[in-house]
Amino acid sequence: MSDPLAATEERRAALADALRRVRERISATGTDPTLVVVTKFFPASDAAALVDLGVTDIGENRDQEAAAKVAELEAGGRRPQRVHFIGQLQSNKAAHVARYADVVESVDRGKIVTALEKGARAAERRLDVLLQVDLGGDDAGRGGVARAGLSALAERVAESDVLDLRGLMAVAPLGEDPEAAFAHLADLHARLRQAHPEASWLSAGMSGDLESALAHGATHVRVGSAILGARPVAR
Numbered sequence: 001m002s003d004p005l006a007a008t009e010e011r012r013a014a015l016a017d018a019l020r021r022v023r024e025r026i027s028a029t030g031t032d033p034t035l036v037v038v039t040k041f042f043p044a045s046d047a048a049a050l051v052d053l054g055v056t057d058i059g060e061n062r063d064q065e066a067a068a069k070v071a072e073l074e075a076g077g078r079r080p081q082r083v084h085f086i087g088q089l090q091s092n093k094a095a096h097v098a099r100y101a102d103v104v105e106s107v108d109r110g111k112i113v114t115a116l117e118k119g120a121r122a123a124e125r126r127l128d129v130l131l132q133v134d135l136g137g138d139d140a141g142r143g144g145v146a147r148a149g150l151s152a153l154a155e156r157v158a159e160s161d162v163l164d165l166r167g168l169m170a171v172a173p174l175g176e177d178p179e180a181a182f183a184h185l186a187d188l189h190a191r192l193r194q195a196h197p198e199a200s201w202l203s204a205g206m207s208g209d210l211e212s213a214l215a216h217g218a219t220h221v222r223v224g225s226a227i228l229g230a231r232p233v234a235r
């Protein structure tokens, strides 16, 4: 019987090559972050090939697509160690995300916390949570808590009996200098850690700006297109 998760030989070679180049970019910075490979829009066979290549963490941003992909990976014995949910959350979807995600990086309001708690309890799971911070810029609508709301939201998660506060996530605003945005983020992270030393993760940096994020203390980078290629639809 053929393996439904088998990518073509050519695709596997391309993924291996691109993954190696990204790992080289990371190691050139002298840091050793967790590489979260963002597989949104790409098939489970690609994610399976990446797991075979040693990828431990994958990122997804839409509930339906993510749930189906994780189920396929599990059925094929290729579930990655950690599945990160990195997309904007609606409160009616958050409980469902809690069933399969290990890390939810995009928590930006209390309603989402409550919904994740409900889902985590129902599934008898614990979840690692990152608070997504809005770093400003013109591209509104990418989500994130404003800095004024950050400490209250952190308290809310820290009090939870099923969620573990792990740190912050952010996307550098489009069309702005990522250096300045990541410096600001590092400052917010340092302050958060004074109140919550356990919140040591900083998820920042994507295909185009990972070096800059790592220079500002990122512990997790989320890389999609540099490994999988251009996505079929601009997001």
Ligand SMILES: *Cc1c(COP(=O)(O)O)cnc(C)c1O
Residues within 6 Å of the ligand: 038, 040, 061, 086, 087, 171, 206, 207, 208, 222, 223, 224, 225, 226, 235
């Ligand atoms: C899609 C996405 C990424 C990956 O972006 P690339 O530029 O393809 O590396 C990272 N973070 C978030 C939140 C995303 O939605």
